Amino acid sequence: MPDDELLQRLRRFHLDAFPQYREQFQTLVSQGQNPTTLFIGCSDSRLVPYLLTGAGPGELFLVRNVGAFVPPYDGSYGHHGTAAAIEFAVLSLHVSRIVVCGHSHCGAIKALYGEVSPEARNLQRWLDLGREAVLPVQCCPEALRRTEQRAVVLQLERLMDYPMVRRGVEEGRITLHGWHYVIEDGEVHVFDVRTGDFVAASKADSSGTGPYPPYVEHDGQVLVD
Ligand SMILES: [Zn+2]
Numbered sequence: 001m002p003d004d005e006l007l008q009r010l011r012r013f014h015l016d017a018f019p020q021y022r023e024q025f026q027t028l029v030s031q032g033q034n035p036t037t038l039f040i041g042c043s044d045s046r047l048v049p050y051l052l053t054g055a056g057p058g059e060l061f062l063v064r065n066v067g068a069f070v071p072p073y074d075g076s077y078g079h080h081g082t083a084a085a086i087e088f089a090v091l092s093l094h095v096s097r098i099v100v101c102g103h104s105h106c107g108a109i110k111a112l113y114g115e116v117s118p119e120a121r122n123l124q125r126w127l128d129l130g131r132e133a134v135l136p137v138q139c140c141p142e143a144l145r146r147t148e149q150r151a152v153v154l155q156l157e158r159l160m161d162y163p164m165v166r167r168g169v170e171e172g173r174i175t176l177h178g179w180h181y182v183i184e185d186g187e188v189h190v191f192d193v194r195t196g197d198f199v200a201a202s203k204a205d206s207s208g209t210g211p212y213p214p215y216v217e218h219d220g221q222v223l224v225d
Contacts, residue, residue, distance in 0.1 A: 021057060028058045035061040038089035040082065040155070041101040042068040042108065046183050049101070061089045067108030068100055069129035070155040073162045083162075090164045096174055098159060099208070101188070102152045103181040109148045113139035130154070149198050152178045153191060177208030 018025075035058060039049050043064045053060065063085040071083050089095045102109070108127060112134050116124050133150035137143050156178050159165050168174030178191030180198050189198035190208050201207070 024057055033058050033061075033093070035059055035089075035093060036095055037061065037097045037099060038063065038086065038093075038095045039099045039101065040064075040068055040070065040086075041099075042066065042103055042106055044103060044106060046105075047101065047103050047181055052101075052181065052188060061085070061093055061095060063089075066123065066126060067106065067130050067151065068102045068155065069108075069126065069151070070100065070158045071129060072158055086159070086162055087164065090162070090168060090174070094173075097177060098165065098174060099177040099179055100152050100155045100159070101179040101181055102148045104145065104148065104183050106144075106148050109133075109144055109151060110139075112147065113144075129158075149180045149189075149191070152180055156191070175209050179208070 037053075037055075037060050039053075039060045040063045041047055041049055043066055049055065049060055049062060063082050065082055069082070070086070071080050073083065086098075089098075109130060111123075111127055112130055116127065118124075130147075130151045133147050133154050135143050135147055135150075156176050159176060160169065165174060165176075169176060178198075180189045180191075181187075182189065188201045190201055190204040190206070191197075192199050192204065193209065199205075
């Protein structure tokens with residue numbers, strides 16, 4: 001997209017789109033935001049949370065990063081943007097749902113099986129957050145799909161290490177939702193904690209519930225103790 005086209009789009013938004021939302025945004029300013037959902041999604045440009053969920057302004061508190069990863073709650077208290085957003089969403093916004101949304105053809109998951117530029121040192125470190133999901137097999141479309149899904153479950157389990165999340169889940173105030181979005185089908189597959197499967201939203205009983213016990217795959221392998 002040329003720079004000038006970007007400017008045109010900004011002007012078009014202000015002139016054409018914003019008037020339709022003016023009252024809604026002004027209410028959201030005067031009364032403040034009250035989103036019910038923390039959505040942790042991959043940064044991939046093909047994942048469009050507002051399209052998937054039909055959400056409008058003020059409904060989703062969004063955190064996006066490479067891979068839709070959740071950093072460990074390890075007491076390091078650094079410049080951890082995703083961890084800070086989780087704390088804010090739970091402790092200040094009192095969200096009732098946390099969604100972790102991975103997707104098909106995820107570059108972060110693919111990178112776990114390949115090379116990353118040696119100059120991308122932050123990225124290399126960041127990808128460690130998905131490494132436990134990697135399968136000891138040759139990289140192929142099926143392995144990638146399973147790894148993408150396993151990575152989502154891994155992040156849900158890591159979320160439960162955040163004391164404010166665990167408290168909310170155990171007290172029934174927060175539900176956790178693991179999603180895998182298949183871009184080419186336009187369908188989210190929802191993690192079903194009872195079966196350990198990801199079920200297409202068209203066939204699923206719910207959009208996901210927590211808490212999540214250790215995840216056991218069909219072959220009996222425990223992903224995380
Ligand atoms: Zn991705």
